[in-house]
Amino acid sequence: FLDEWTAVKNYGGKTLIYGGGAESDIFIAASKFTGAHQPCDTASDDVSLLAFTSGSTGLPKATMHFHRDILTIAETFAKEILQPNETDIFAGSPPIAFTFGLGALVIFPFWAGATSLMLEAAAPPILLKEIATHGVTVLFTAPTAYRAILPLLDETPIPTLRRCVSAGEHLPKSTWEAWHAATGIKIIDGIGATEMLHIFISAADDEIIPGMTGRVVTGFTAKIFDEDFNELPRGEPGLLAVNGPTGCRYLNDARQSNYVKNGWNFTGDIFIQHENDYFQYQSRSDDMIISSGYNVAAPEVENALLTHQAVIESAVVGLPDEERGMIVTAYVVLRPGFIASDELKKELQDHVKSTIVPFKYPRLLHFVETLPKTTTGKLQRFRLKD
Template sequence: MDASSGPQYRSAHVDTFVQDRLPHVSRQPDLLLDLSSLRYPPRLNCARELLDGGSDDPDRAGRPAVLSPHGVRWTYAELTAVVARIAQVLTQDMGLVPGNRVLLRDTNTPMLAAIWLAVVQAGGVVVATMPLLRAKELAYVIDKARITHALCETGLREELEAAGDGVLTLMDFDGLEHAMATKAEEFTAVDTAAEDPCLVAFTSGTTGMPKATVHSHRDVLSICDSFPPHILRATREDRFIGSPSLAFTYGLGGLLLFPLRIGASTVLLDRAGPRQLARAIEEFGATICFSGPTAYRAMCLDTQDHDLSSLRECVSAGEALPFVTRKMWKRHTDLDLIDGLGSTEMLHIFIAMRGEEAWTRPGAIGRPVPGYITAVLDADGNPLPYGEVGALAVKGPTGCRYLDDERQLEYVRNGWNLTGDACWADNEGYLYYHSRMDDMIVSAGYNISPVEVESTLMTHPAVRECAVVAAPDDGRGAVVQAHVVLTEGHLPTAELVAELQKFTKTEMAPYKYPRLIAFCEELPRADTGKVQRYRLRGAGHNSSGTVVMTATPEPEGAIGGPAPE
């Protein structure tokens, strides 16, 4: 890639691998910086900003910053000192220079948070990975991002060593803590440019090989200064908690970047299943929770009743939020969920719906977060009228920049970021989620939203969770197939199949009902928690094994028309 494709600024990076492999400027999205709060100086180190907080927060040093169930209670001053010592280990002992890529491997722990900040403060580029990844998957990340250094929780070292094949400057956490003991508690942050990359985040790879998305220091502060103040309305008195991994941008923003930017505290859980999350909310008196629809529903169904009364705001993202889950959470906690739509490419949430708005607009996912704009486009890139389903396009202070990947041409067109979501908009600008573009079901000429079918099925008492996909069909091209996990006490029988089919026909247009139903013990999920629908498409079973699958016989004349009543 020629030099003209690189950013036009004075970079602090000595190692320019990432800049050299950014998309040509003509292939990058338009950036909107209309809000004054999103305009930053040309020299900016986001880690320094997140730790310091500025002169308007004089008592910040003594307030709690990072907590964990294992006894860590770091104040901002203590966190800053830990970060400084780690940064010195990186630069003095491991030879890090600005622009080097540092792979991180751990569960959500205070040490992982401190290392993330230290790498960025030292001018490095963070590449965080899930602890569940195996050597083959890690090898892909290492090769794609040309990883130069790695810091790894000691118990997770074996897979990383197998993947790195000796090319990494690797230190485990035991070695890191030993090296930190001799370091000073002060470190001068590298004078990075606002546009210098500081993060390479890999997508979850639910539809193919993961893509490496590049984000800058300015991008990090942009998401902190858009969603939290305008939608979340958090203050420094809040205590954040949640389930997503810091290796994913949803968790990174909600559980580290946002609380630090505000001067609040965060609780990091190395185990964050629904029951552990509910227990920790009670233990720590958490006030703001970031999680996904599945976890919120599971906490409602949990027979162990934890005290969640400290919560005041809860954010749901990662998958479409069924209206039935919203209602369950409201009954369980008397709280309204904030629904959010985001992507790794955009770094965080760019469309949101505060809970109190949702009851008057069932099915809406919200409007653009201040700083962003959206459009619904047809296949030729033209805006569609209100009410018509098309491709969701977005512009804002962040945008997609893939690392050396021709798929940039698919995501960014004419300055717009095309998220891969199919939506429609009403005349007040509220957006309604239809499906992922590649999940849309076209059956006998009808466009059917799998999200709508899933939401309807989940209102039946026998259904704990479900995923709806297209199954090939000679007559209709495709039919709706539902993979259903049953609630306790319900058996997978042909009679229940018929009951669920009849139920869906009475609750929505009959042509949308699932002609195929498969019962399974669990749904296949990526490390993010998202359902891997590609593993279900056209299949009669998933990895958990189907117990029952049947189809309603088609009456004469049904092909090409609505399903029978």
């Protein structure tokens, strides 16, 4: 990063480095300062932080958030949905450089006067061990981590855990049900965005409907539109648009006009809003597969695959096909003890046919060791398409 920064031209400001021990190290500079520190005079609508998107769909974007936005996500999602208290101990896998982790491990515990357990590395086995060791009560992580922890719970019980939150990637219904059966805890699902700073649709406790993301958090409004900006009736899939006390402000990026239209923030997700006001995730707008004229939502096929005992992770994309336009293609990571074979491939294809509908089954299925993800655990489907 330093090599890239020093290559920047026409910058006249002062650069301080976090750590390293050189003269430019901010800690060294602070230790040598002998004058009086003058607090910066800020307003609620001054920029407080630059948060970068994870790059799950391409080149990351820098989003600008105000001081008031930091309190806003605490007074909305944390207060209404999470409901933490000062006795809670927070932990999770998301880095605090990304807004899911920033809220989970810094803003929310600070706001509640609670404790945050900071982990150098948070792979599922390590995360589980630390939860048990430190009596963690609130956990934030991705769906893949919940699935990876499940088979380890018999050896490492976690009786102190009372709140689990999943975001950053679609939470399959099968994962929610398996976790609830094993722990009795109802995972709080939610959709947020770096552009919006944190979660704006969610539900908790008895308000949770497995397979549904939830309802809008107080203060936010969400609607479903078609590509011509016509609001769609309940029950029809379309583009999710949201507005509220936070919103997208890209730093010097022409893609701002793609995200914000007519005062609405378009997240790039396809949702259905039902008559009960609950929102149900379908797919990313660029992940909807149109095969032989049929719409196939990749997460629906992934969830069907995950209900098979041999599958621990799955990813589904559409690849070009002359006959069908696009062909449903699955990439599958097997659980330990299962061996990739043509017989297992057909078994998985037949399993999808019987679980959802036959025309949505993956005509191509590849066994892989790992799936490409960002540092926050988001699946990078665009890399599979390439």
